[in-house]
Amino acid sequence: MWIIPGQNQSWVSEFVFLGFLGGQTSNGILFIVFLLLYLSSVLGNGLIITLIYLDSNLHTPMYFFLCILSLLDMGYVTTTIPQMLVHLLAASKTISFAGCWLQMYVFGALGLTEGIFFAVMAYDRYVAICYPLHYTVILTWGLCIRLAVGTWACGFFFSLIHTFFTMRLPYCGPNIINHYFCEGPSVRSLACMDTHLIELVDLVITAIVIVAPLSLIVASYIRIALAILKIKSTQGRCKAFSTCASHLTVVTFFYAPSIYIYMRPNSSYSPECDKQVSLFYNVFTSLLNPVVYSLRNKDIKVAFLKVMGHGRVA
Template sequence: MYKCDSIPGPTMWMLPLQNQSWVSEFVLLGFSSDPISNRILFIAFLLLYLSSVLGNGLIIILICLDKHLHTPMYFFLCILSLLDMCYVTTTVPQMLVHILAHSKTISFAGCWLQMYIFGALGLTECIFFVVMAYDRYVAICYPLRYTVILSRGLCMRLVAGTWACGFLFSLIHTFFTMRLPYCGPNVINHYFCEGPSVRSLACMDTHLIEVVDLVISVFMVSAPLFLILASYICITLAILKIKSIQARCKAFSTCASHLTVVTFFYAPATYIYMRPNSSYSPERDKQISLFYNVFTALLNPIVYSLRNKDIKSAFLKVMGHSRRVA
């Protein structure tokens, strides 16, 4: 069932016994072992993946081509779409290969890399939602100074800062998880190398690592969520002061898309990463992880394109220009 390479005990971090072995690869079970079910799942996830990549890619292209969309809000939306494309690509292509392949193994190094990149992009997106909430706060509370406050330089620094924080904190989380001794079963009941799923296979008490993960989650999940809520409280108070009902509706509409995406991302992610290993349920966690991994990446282009007149207008311009050229 598992493949291990024996190595000297003293080289292993926090390993109590000398004659232990180190797992060199993991087996990802995925969702089903039934061939018919796997074919259906392959088609479904392939369509979801292609839709996510094409939808987010289209938003990036439209924002880059249309000069009217060269504002801080659409710059941040472009970065969010790029994040989602990378995020879903970290897990779904490999899952599609494993669905059809007889071998479902992933090397230890490959698992480490997938966990790190997935965590880095996820944490980056957590922080980036705060940046987008701040953008809405400035746009509604200080509309006349919007482009002055959110200058090009500040926008670039905010984006660079979120990416740097995400990749740094993910490195801490991944380092502690993958340095645990994995000396027994190597079958991961998941479709990718997610931290809690991998950690459950460690052959030692993981309480200390859970505490480290909880601290990271508080700073990187709870703190951003609190800042988002604080921003929207200020936004709501500012909107309520607007006398025109039509203006109020327009202001609320600009925030609705962001709040919808934040809810679908934060709710399942908070459940997965802010609870102890004792409540770990493989089948339930696999299904819940789909929401903040696959469905959120698909939801973003749908929500922002269907509810946004500027995106629709840019799309019609591009299509009209393409027809004239043809």
């Protein structure tokens, strides 16, 4: 805490994470569990990126988007988990005000980018299934790059607005965050002023970068479902459905907890519940993506076997 000269008001210069309550033994167990989950997530997403880079057969818009999703997941989980692992073993669980600002901004930017990017991936599936003969004409590499750059720009821009308004609030104590990282609602609950205006700003941002993309995803999959029903071949319907099922699975596991966290007022803030929900969409979703896409995707399996020296698999 530090005090502004000439005023009787103290301001927070650092925050303390409460983290997960438990003794040394339970913290040690949590450390091992989350370390394994983190390494699995990074290695899994890293493997997908490597396979897509090495196999020229995967140099298509679909796998270009999947590569970016894996890159987002790696950054997403790396923003929070390494620090949490250190705090599980360290006596001090503090983070500077500037460090909290940076963590909130990067975490929010990657999360918002990923949320918008799911809509881009849904559009890719929509074009592939509804307009298969014009797929390469519609989704040119120039358009793919513009969609990717635009998505990243939107994520980082809206995260800057969210972080700026949150960290501009007066924090005059207490400075204990009942969380394992600097997440917006958990930090905002410590502000010593009414936060309804900031909550409204967050609600608008959420509507733009979560509700709007989710609506586009739903609309895309309604059109996709109608197109799949028109496919006469049972094998063709199954292949189209399998391709979409992977995307729908990760979209559901990402959006459901995100909406719960960011589209409710501060008055309903529940620290313990929020920590569990945040773990789900931060750690487990990042781990789920490579598992879902690798286990359900024949092209990824074939690329893996080729890289491992087993040649081309029919």
